[in-house]
Amino acid sequence: MGCDTQLFKMLCILLLQVVIEVCKKYLPSMSRYMNDQRVTQHIGDGLDFIEKHAKEFDVIITDSSDPDGMCTS
Numbered sequence: 001m002g003c004d005t006q007l008f009k010m011l012c013i014l015l016l017q018v019v020i021e022v023c024k025k026y027l028p029s030m031s032r033y034m035n036d037q038r039v040t041q042h043i044g045d046g047l048d049f050i051e052k053h054a055k056e057f058d059v060i061i062t063d064s065s066d067p068d069g070m071c072t073s
Contacts, residue, residue, distance in 0.1 A: 009038045011057075013046040 012034070014020060020041065023031040033039055042049060050060060 009040065010036075011040050011042060013042045013044065013049050015043070015045065017043050 020031070020034060024034065034041065046062070046064065050062075054060070
């Protein structure tokens with residue numbers, strides 16, 4: 001992942017496989033890390049996965065949708 005040589009592995013959890021395919025097609029510079037040997041992909045419900053595996057990670061970063069909808073200014 002760029003110049004971060006301290007990263008040992010990363011798990012990318014996405015609900016749909018099509019997200020990866022679209023990113024590779026339309027955002028190749030951003031999706032190039034998906035081919036990094038340190039990246040593992042899991043397709044499925046991220047919340048469900050994290051609830052079952054939370055103690056296995058040092059850091060969890062999420063970019064999920066807001067369950068209450070769009071924020072207002």
